[in-house]
Amino acid sequence: xxxxxxxxxxxxxxAFALLLVPVLLKVKQPYGKHISSKWGPLIxxxxxxVLQEIPSPIVLTFFFFSSGTQKPLLAYLLWLLWVLxxxxxxxxxxLRTRTSGKKIPLLIVFFAICFNSVNGFLNGSFLGEFVANNxxxxxxxxxxxxVGFSLFIIGVIINHQSDNILLHLRxxxxxxxQIPAGKWYKFVSCPNYMGEIIEWSGFAIMAWGLPALSFAxxxxxxLIPRAIDHHRWYxxxxxxxxxxRKAIIPFVL
Ligand code: NDP
Numbered sequence: 001x002x003x004x005x006x007x008x009x010x011x012x013x014x015a016f017a018l019l020l021v022p023v024l025l026k027v028k029q030p031y032g033k034h035i036s037s038k039w040g041p042l043i044x045x046x047x048x049x050v051l052q053e054i055p056s057p058i059v060l061t062f063f064f065f066s067s068g069t070q071k072p073l074l075a076y077l078l079w080l081l082w083v084l085x086x087x088x089x090x091x092x093x094x095l096r097t098r099t100s101g102k103k104i105p106l107l108i109v110f111f112a113i114c115f116n117s118v119n120g121f122l123n124g125s126f127l128g129e130f131v132a133n134n135x136x137x138x139x140x141x142x143x144x145x146x147v148g149f150s151l152f153i154i155g156v157i158i159n160h161q162s163d164n165i166l167l168h169l170r171x172x173x174x175x176x177x178q179i180p181a182g183k184w185y186k187f188v189s190c191p192n193y194m195g196e197i198i199e200w201s202g203f204a205i206m207a208w209g210l211p212a213l214s215f216a217x218x219x220x221x222x223l224i225p226r227a228i229d230h231h232r233w234y235x236x237x238x239x240x241x242x243x244x245r246k247a248i249i250p251f252v253l
Contacts, residue, residue, distance in 0.1 A: 003130050010122055010210035017214070017221040024225040031104045033177065033233050042103035046094040049104070052112035053090030057083045059120030064128040074145070075131040078207055081152065082123065085199075093163070098170040119218070122211035130209060148206030155199025158184060162192035179238055187250035189234055190227035194248050197223060224248055 028034040031045070064079050132141070161183050169178045184191030200219045204212040224247075231247035247253055 001125060001129075006122065006125055006130065007210045010214045013118060013122065013214045014210070014217050017218045021221055021225070024221065025228070028229045029108070029222075029226050031108050034229060035103065036105075039105035039107050041106045043106050043109065045099045045102040045104045046097065048106075048109045049094035049097075050090055052109045053086060053094075053116060055113050056116035056120045057086035057090070059117050060086075060124035060127075063121055063124030067125070067128040069129050071128065072131060074206070075127045078127050078131065078203065078212075079124075081203065082127075085156075096167055098167060098172060098174060100173065100175065102175060115218070119215050123207075123215060126209045126211040127207065131207060144208060145206055148202045148204070151202025151205065152199050153202075155195045155197070155202055158195030159192050159199060160195070162190075162195060166192065177237070179234065179241060184250075185245070188227075188246050188248050189231040190223070190248050193223035193227045197248075224253075228253075 028036075030036040030039045031048075035042075060079070060082055064075075162180075162185070165180050165182055165185065169180060170176070180189075184194065188194060197216070197220050200212075200216040204216040206212075227248035231245075234241045
């Protein structure tokens, strides 16, 4: 495949994400706090997470290695960051969640498998063949890697710290909800989503290509409406919910 074709696919993928914004602002993604049986058959939540997330690193790796071209070190670094993230997200994260007996709609799992496969295909193809060759003498290249990598790491830290706070709100066996507190929860209801968006924005800056940009855009399009839904849910369900807390962007939204 040529870079032009891959860029064209990525632009269609970004356009599709943007078209979905009004829908996602209206329809709550029906899992976790917003689970609904109106979306057809349900399956075990942990199993659903494993099934829906694992295609991402597998498809990415397949397309990454299927091009025989010689790859720069940066391509291997980006591939490794993606695979490590998704090893955690598809295997370790579901095992850590305290969601025994909870369900997720099969349809959501199906949508997520498609979503993760497209992202794996676009980014695996890009990283495997088109990541710019090593311009380590070029100041812009070095700046891009430094800024992108720093944002990626900051995003990972915020995402993990915030998910850890959520996961420890329940004792083993509990499945109820409480008000999260501490760290970034002082400012927003969903710092885990804020961290995820920062993380993939950093990745896009490092990769400097439309496929990576498309994934950063999709992450924001998925998570900003969901953060607004979570925020409203907390306000409706807890009379003492902190008034100054925003949904996802400190002091703004
Ligand atoms: P949530 O914040 O909805 O839930 C995370 C975990 O914490 C779940 O196990 C949830 O249980 C539990 N939890 C949430 N709120 C509370 C509370 N108030 N009290 C006790 N337990 C709570 O996150 P998601 O499940 O939507 O996402 C999980 C991870 O995946 C996040 O890190 C997110 O950034 C990432 N993600 C990335 C996407 C992308 O496009 N890149 C898309 C979606 C998610 P329960 O399931 O019972 O609600």
